[in-house]
Amino acid sequence: TVTPGGGWAALAAFLAVTIGWRLPPAVDTVAGGSAWVAVEAVTLVAGTAWLWTAFMGSPPVGALAAPPRRMVLSAFAAWSVWIFAYAVGFSGHPFYPAYAGGVTPVGSQEWVVAILWATSAAALVPVAFTSLVRWLSAEQSLAAAEEATQLARRALAGSDRSGTPV
Numbered sequence: 001t002v003t004p005g006g007g008w009a010a011l012a013a014f015l016a017v018t019i020g021w022r023l024p025p026a027v028d029t030v031a032g033g034s035a036w037v038a039v040e041a042v043t044l045v046a047g048t049a050w051l052w053t054a055f056m057g058s059p060p061v062g063a064l065a066a067p068p069r070r071m072v073l074s075a076f077a078a079w080s081v082w083i084f085a086y087a088v089g090f091s092g093h094p095f096y097p098a099y100a101g102g103v104t105p106v107g108s109q110e111w112v113v114a115i116l117w118a119t120s121a122a123a124l125v126p127v128a129f130t131s132l133v134r135w136l137s138a139e140q141s142l143a144a145a146e147e148a149t150q151l152a153r154r155a156l157a158g159s160d161r162s163g164t165p166v
Helices: 008-020 024-031 036-055 067-089 105-157
Strands: none
Touching: 008 036, 008 067, 024 036, 036 067, 067 105
């Protein structure tokens, strides 16, 4: 069932783990290949799973958020990841010192940006648009039901659409 305020805490948790694990100190820690890799994986999966419970229901539990809120939550999640990705991408110096070797420090950052942007777009933009379509179609159905109710009341009262008696 849709809960009041559903999804905001999940969005905050998703952003905290998604952006938190992409900050240079966290990336440097994980780059060492320690047990932090497992901690990163578990927290990323948990944060993402919680956000997805706001979007999708899984019987017996429904989605935490109604379609309009799902649209807003997914847009905020995508935009937040994109803003962070752009900050990394436009950085003229190595953002991740642990990966200073390799292709080039800035070249590998461009790959990070592409991956962050593409994965968040693929996962979150469809949710936003699907929620928008469902919300608008529900609004349209509600308007049609209200019009039908008014016509039925007029018919029962003995007048047509314009109010002229039948």
